[in-house]
Amino acid sequence: MLRSKLFESRWFLRLKLVALASFVGYGAQAQSEVVPLDRLDFFKSPGKSWAIVGNVHADLEEAGILTASKGSGVLANIPTKRQKGEDLFTNETFGDLDLEVEYLMAKGSNSGIYLQGMYEVQLLDSWGRAVARSGDNGGIYERWDDSKPDGLKGYQGYAPRQNASKAPGLWQHLKISFQAPRFDGEGNKVANARMLRVELNGVLIHENVELLGPTRGAMFAEEVAKGPLRIQGDHGAVAFRNLKITTFDNPVPTLFDLSYELYEGTFREPADLSSLQPTISGIAAVLTGNVRSKSKQFLLRYTGKVRITTPGTYQVGLQTPGGGGLLKINGDEVVGLVQNGGRGQVELPAGEHALELIYAKFQDWVEPGLGLTLSGPGLREVQYSQSATAARGGADPIPVDPRERPVLRSFMDIPGRVRVTHAVSVGSEEAVHYTYDMAHGNLVQVWRGNFLDATPMWNSRGDGSSRPTGALVHLGSPSFSVARLASESAEWVSDSTGTGFKPKGYRVLGKPNHLAFQYHVHGAQVEDEVEILSNGQGVSRRISVKNGSPDLFIRVASGDSIQERREGLFIVDDKVYYVKVASGKTQLRTISGKSELLIPATDEVSYSILF
Structure with missing residues (x-):
């Protein structure tokens, strides 16, 4: 038993090392x-x-x-x-x-x-x-x-x-x-x-x-x-x-002169096959892991040749479910001894090359299968085996239907390795959706298409997060919508220290996806109403501020560039989304190389995000 565990550990160690190296270098060189x-x-x-x-x-x-x-x-x-x-x-x-x-x-x-x-x-x-x-x-x-x-x-x-x-x-x-x-x-x-x-x-x-x-x-x-x-x-x-x-116009490499040998028994480590007698052997028309064997544990060895027409670097994928695999070309390991298979690459000149493939199946509860793929210069990935199994992709997705659940609270990961821990995602039948960050009182993203994938949150123990499943537009890193600026050149704040920020939840206004988020900041009471436009072109936002001060501002948009296309209509970054201002006196400024669109926090500011 100790010996088996040691070999299993070695399999897993080599799996991790080879998979990592293969992932870094993988891709067809078309x-x-x-x-x-x-x-x-x-x-x-x-x-x-x-x-x-x-x-x-x-x-x-x-x-x-x-x-x-x-x-x-x-x-x-x-x-x-x-x-x-x-x-x-x-x-x-x-x-x-x-x-x-x-x-x-x-x-x-x-x-x-x-x-x-x-x-x-x-x-x-x-x-x-x-x-x-x-x-x-x-x-x-x-x-x-x-x-x-x-x-x-x-x-x-x-x-x-x-x-x-x-x-x-x-x-x-x-x-x-x-x-x-x-x-x-x-x-x-x-x-x-x-x-x-x-x-x-x-x-x-x-x-x-x-x-x-x-x-x-x-x-x-x-x-x-x-x-x-x-x-x-x-x-x-x-x-x-x-x-x-x-x-991808180059000829597909061909496998030929294939023969096989099958050895019944448990093989958890390389064996000297020359001293063993195969249970069955013969000429193979195709590569397959489905072989006639009374045993659910066996070692299958293929030998043959591969004919290369176009010289270059080739990527190889090997799939060996329920066991280990090894692939050699011209006697050199291309995919090393790894459990369940792995990837490798090899430089091949034009001509014929010797191939050896070993599939050692030692988990009897797994159905046998064998996958071999090849891609290279001008060649899309080609599958050479008949019994390849679909790659394990984890649990089936758990989609969220906005008609049944228009509001979902979860964690939300956004670019920059930032996790929004107080995210409220809101969906609609118009196929337009958004995520609101209640810890900063701000919109962080909008998207069009399907709503959410809740698999990370609801599958097994989960990690509490959900993922948008449509065409996503990020609106910047988490920061406050409303902030106090001591001067025209003051940086916008993202830290709540000294702001007195206190979230007060949200209320539903008529439709289940028409929400008004409420919070206190800098002594002012803010209500941030977000509504999905009925024509499906974006979202509208109305921010009401009570007990504000003259140095309090609302940041409507930020990015590398913001241009005003006509009065009240702005386009953000490299034509990523529009902002259409309905009320409020806009101010464009550049701080630390970034553009910001600001409006003084008067009684009410309203605008739309069109994307």
Whole structure:
């Protein structure tokens, strides 16, 4: 028994060391290209509505308005009545790729990104819409058949899982992992294209969606192995920046000459297999952990070769549930002796390389399985085994439905490794939500989409925290909304010392998610009313102060930069969110390199946060 425990400790020690090293170095080294947006020559015959500019601004009130300033770094499409917009095509054609880009929509605008010129991810001003459809922002546009009856011509569109869209004039972030259709040597399609993963503003909106054919408006009649990236330009004003394309076009390495040997019994440490007789052995068509064995504990050894076409650094993943694993290439350990598997990397020239894989299963209550993955230059991760098991991801999520529980008190972690210990999160059917910090009397974040994941709080013993599950906008580190400033250059305070701050809870105003938070600070009585806008465009805030003093101020926003777009309308940081002031005399100031928007704490101040 002591011997077994010692070996188990050694397994776990090596697991931690190898997993740590592998995590630090893991990732496919694909062919990445950041598209230079200081010129238009990446694109084929761009129309006159397209230009390289330095910055853009949209009008939040008037549809179709996008203004640009001189410079570079931004690709803008600004059609006019005289100059109609045209679609934009890349010179280069692509197959499998990852695409990452930021885009900004004019109010009411419509665009789209066509992978291979065939499969459209819709870009649309879908601001404020609670439930998204396939034609909304981030949707995979529907296919089209003119021969079908009216109302049925469009079909097989895919709506995003949630509407994570931002307001027009704000930068949005899109990430797409696309797998092109597959064709045999005679040009026949043998596998459909797939959207492996699509994220909008940090939210997963599609995963492993099979595209049975081209979406409406495809540029070819028949699907192709490679096609250009196409950006729709004939439906409205839109701008792009930080465009990055990662291609995965290199041939997949092949495993061949596979054979196996199975040894029944318990193997908790490396063994000299040359002195043992295998229970069964033979030629293997594929890698699998499901073998014919009377014993639930065994050691399975595969030998064979891997053929590499493209030289470079390759990342290897090994999964060995219920036991340990070891992988060697050309006699060198790539994944060391670890329990349940691990990761490693190896430099491989083009050619054939000897492979040895060992799977020692010694936990008889675990179902056998074997996973082997490979990724490398221009190669998305490939699974080589038939019996790979899904990675353990912990407990199933516990979502919070705002219709059933519109208010939840919990811990809330925000960037900067700060835990808000007196957080009140408030949700709505309009799919707009916020978190209020009762220890500072302030809003700390707002988000759009789904409400909360309470798994960290409610699963098992829990840690008391919940997590937002939509497109999140942070409003700064915890600090007070109301503070006393001794001078115009005084720093805003975040420490309660000397403030007399005392929270007084909150009251519900009509709707269950319309709350008024109350507290005392600097001898004043403050009521902070937060209401989710019925149009789903953000939240409004009304702060009433009684017994205040002339040196008492309300900080409406803070950030690296704050610009006033028109009277009472401000845009914060690099077009992250808007502040629309309804009452109160605003003051902009810069302190320690940061911008702050202040309003004197008179009887009442009201404004909205639009995002």
